[in-house]
Amino acid sequence: MIHYMLQILALQLLFLIVYDVFLKKETFFNWNRIYLIVTPILSMVLPNIKIALIQEHIPPQYTFQLPAVLIGDINAQHILLSEVVLTNKGSFFEFLTVEFVWYTGMLVSLLLFCFKLYKIIKLRQSGNKTKVSGHTIVSLPGTNTAFSFFNTIFLGTRLSETQKTNILLHEKIHVSQYHSLDLILFEILRIIFWFNPLVYIYQSRMAILQEYIADAKAVSKTNKKEYYQDLLSQIFQTDKISFINTFFNHSLIKNRIVMLSKSKSKKIFQLKYLLLLPVVCSMLIYTSCSQDARAQNSISNSSKSEVIKSIENLKDAIAKQGNMTDKEEKELKTLLMLTSPNGLKDPFFNDVVEYAEIPYGVIEKVPVYPGCEGLSQEETKKCFSQKISKFVATEFNVKVAEKNNLIGRQKIKVQFKIDRTGKVGDIKVNTKDPELKAEASRLANKLPKMTPGSHDGINVGVIYELPIVFEIKK
Secondary structure, eight states, rough: OOOHHHHHHHHHHHHHHHHIIIIIIIIIIHHHHHHHHHHHHHHGGGGOOOOOOHHSSGGGOOOOOOOOOOOOOOOOSEEEOOOEEEEEETTTTGGGGGHHHHHHHHHHHHHHHHHHHHHHHHHHHHEEEETTTTTTEETTTTTTOOOETTTTTEEEESSHHHHHHHHHHHHHHHHHHHHHHHHHHHHHHHTTTOOOOHHHHHHHHHHHHHHHHHHHHHHHHHOHHHHHHHHHHHHOOOOOOTSEEOOOOOOHHHHHHHHHHHEEEEEEEGGGGHHHHHHHHHHHHHHHOSSSHHHHHHHHHHHHHHHHHHHHHHHHHHHHHSOOOHHHHHHHHHHHHHSSSTTTTGGGGGGGGGGGGOTTTTSSSSSSTTTTTTOOOOHHHHHHHHHHHHHHHHHTTTTTHTTTTEEEEEEEEEEEETTTTTTTEEEEEEOOHHHHHHHHHHHHTTTOOOEEEEETTEEEBBBEEEEEEEEOOO
């Protein structure tokens, strides 16, 4: 999630830099409007797109490998389950997860948005409403306010008739162009991504651009000199609400006049929008060149060299020892079974089939936790991990740590095997504290019977490793 958010931030920053440096000063207002609407959405979509064609044609030496989260090594003989973190109950800080902070911020942002809407509704109710050309005009007594929100235009009674005429012309363009929808879109993004400052910058750029659009169309229907005079005549006091179109904003007046007096940009400058292509293509290459296939090849190649070394070491050890014990012969025969074609089905290996442990990355059917039946291979793995995490969080006796005055971060590593019958056994616990070791062993022994894993139609044993992190707050 964090990596995804960083990708969004990086893309939005790139898009904003392109806009500010190359596009902002051009008079292609409608094109710029589309740009400001599309690019923040595009920045959320691009990180999820992976094109296989790009993956196939980019050489491995030119790919960028992202940090990986190891769930299971395809060459390992055991499965590393997702880490389970336990905390002592009653501590306020246990609730301060990333999700909790995110959702709390979203709730606060939503409440602020509702408050802004409430202020507009109150203004609408307090004014005198009239219908003009399909628009609702709300007269606000004793103010010089001027703004629009969707199909409603708010005008203060202190405005002169000339000012009202120009303002109505300007605000009707906001209404006809559905500018409020643009700003509401950014309000939604602000609620969801309240921590992202670039969304606020996007909304600010859009608000300015909308004023340019309305000015350009309004000035073509009225006297330009008179329109300038109205812009310079006074500063209207309007409440700062981020999703309304205010007619006068002191900080924007100079920019609006400059843009009004600017000649239209030459059409050839529209080629600047092609700058989007290298940004988008670069991101597609970045997201498409995942390391899965290449990493597997790399692991496979390195594993082969390691296997050869191990075989050479094994031959040296056997030569030095002169003979092998029964246990060593059984282990060697088990290894031969796993590396021979149809080894599991060969009668020669019947006496060691029960010792077979198929690597997690190649096993045909992984063990199934009760309640995860009928799912695909990947869904079964995910369900297994979720069920184990829930089981540990529910069944682990946190009072054991409290009784023994354990403070801070305690790590427990539990290894267990799901045998050919689906029973959990061969439990090994690695932790410094004996009380936690006993509790972890009790927990592992309490795991339910599973549907065993199978390979080539033969039930086989699978070893799992479960890391548990126990956090005790002071």
